Amino acid sequence: MPLPVLVKTFIEKKVGDFCKRRVPAHVLDKVNLSYKIRGNSVTIFENRAPWHKDIKEWTSMPIAQIRYNETTGEWTLYCADRNNRWHKYDGLLPTKNIDQILAEIDRDPTGIFWG
Numbered sequence: 274m275p276l277p278v279l280v281k282t283f284i285e286k287k288v289g290d291f292c293k294r295r296v297p298a299h300v301l302d303k304v305n306l307s308y309k310i311r312g313n314s315v316t317i318f319e320n321r322a323p324w325h326k327d328i329k330e331w332t333s334m335p336i337a338q339i340r341y342n343e344t345t346g347e348w349t350l351y352c353a354d355r356n357n358r359w360h361k362y363d364g365l366l367p368t369k370n371i372d373q374i375l376a377e378i379d380r381d382p383t384g385i386f387w388g
Contacts, residue, residue, distance in 0.1 A: 274313055276341055281310065284371065288315055288339075291375045306336070313341040317378070336386050337378045342367065350374050352385045 276284065292306035303322045308315055318333045338351040338359050347367040351359040362385070365377045381387045 274343065276310060276313055277343065280341060284310070284315055284339075284341075287371050287375065288317065291379070292317065295379065307333075313343065315339045315341075337362075339371070339374055345369075348374050350377060 275281070288308045292308060296305050305320050306317060307320055308317050316338045317336045319336050320331050320333045322331055323329055335353045335357055338353070340349050340351060341347075342349065345367070346369050348369070348371055349367040350362040350365050352362045353359055362377075364383055365374065368374060378386050
């Protein structure tokens with residue numbers, strides 16, 4: 274089910290700002306963050322510039338996924354394993370506060386998002 278319009282607008286602003294603020298301007302030609310919304314999920318990606326002469330395209334790696342529960346109005350944080358399968362992140366309970374989730378991704382106390 275897609276995100277409600279007001280929730281989608283709000284999340285685009287919050288996650289968009291997070292992606293812009295997370296990467297220093299002087300390395301944006303080498304790495305950046307982006308996000309995609311699909312249904313009730315928002316996935317944050319790390320994108321890297323071609324690093325080998327035979328590679329022409331930027332590569333993307335999923336970092337985190339946030340899923341919205343319309344019934345409760347809560348967001349739940351997920352992390353990807355090495356096979357890009359999503360698992361509920363145990364370090365944070367579902368919350369209505371998206372800033373709390375983005376702060377947890379940024380802090381990354383377990384090293385699961387940024388290594």
